[in-house]
Amino acid sequence: NAGVTQTPKFQVLKTGQSMTLQCAQDMNHEYMSWYRQDPGMGLRLIHYSVGAGITDQGEVPNGYNVSRSTTEDFPLRLLSAAPSQTSVYFCASSYGGQGYEQYFGPGTRLTVT
Amino acid sequence: KQEVTQIPAALSVPEGENLVLNCSFTDSAIYNLQWFRQDPGKGLTSLLLIQSSQREQTSGRLNASLDKSSGRSTLYIAASQPGDSATYLCAPKHDYKLSFGAGTTVTVRA
Numbered sequence: 354n355a356g357v358t359q360t361p362k363f364q365v366l367k368t369g370q371s372m373t374l375q376c377a378q379d380m381n382h383e384y385m386s387w388y389r390q391d392p393g394m395g396l397r398l399i400h401y402s403v404g405a406g407i408t409d410q411g412e413v414p415n416g417y418n419v420s421r422s423t424t425e426d427f428p429l430r431l432l433s434a435a436p437s438q439t440s441v442y443f444c445a446s447s448y449g450g451q452g453y454e455q456y457f458g459p460g461t462r463l464t465v466t
Numbered sequence: 467k468q469e470v471t472q473i474p475a476a477l478s479v480p481e482g483e484n485l486v487l488n489c490s491f492t493d494s495a496i497y498n499l500q501w502f503r504q505d506p507g508k509g510l511t512s513l514l515l516i517q518s519s520q521r522e523q524t525s526g527r528l529n530a531s532l533d534k535s536s537g538r539s540t541l542y543i544a545a546s547q548p549g550d551s552a553t554y555l556c557a558p559k560h561d562y563k564l565s566f567g568a569g570t571t572v573t574v575r576a
Contacts, residue, residue: 384562388566395470395567395568396557396566397566398563398564401562403562443509443510445510445564451559451561451562452498454500455564457511457512458509459509460508460509
């Protein structure tokens, strides 16, 4: 199993550009989520999905969109990039909800100039 | 909103010393708690998952305890090695969501 994969590893955007961060998992996990990590702060939840076709907002959803059309993929879209979205983005997945271990991808480092 | 605090923020010890990393959280209504390791510029590696019904969980040199009612978890690392140098994160889970502290950065000196 490849586990949780994320592309790209690095990205530089100009303010106002849009892009999609890709996340895929090959473990048949129902639950997937996106976090951002900023220096000196804990990871913060952006959006999550409990299964194909079901998504919900986390702690910091503004400026981001998600959809979940398949079990394997959970892309994160930045609609109009802002410097405040400069961060490291992590995707995670788990087999189920409450009692299961979460597995994280390697991250995407995004810089918005 | 769950608040997670990890103390100390940084720790430097000589090789062979035992490590004690503390985590406290404000909402005791959790389903489980995970401890992660993060190396610089890398993703998170899961170390231990401790369910809310458990008091402790062990894996090799690692032992995690959980006192849900008081909102505390402790990660013990026995006989530390330079390869243990990393940032350690604790994350209680409630309602599908993990909440993270800022982590404890550990340096083990050879």
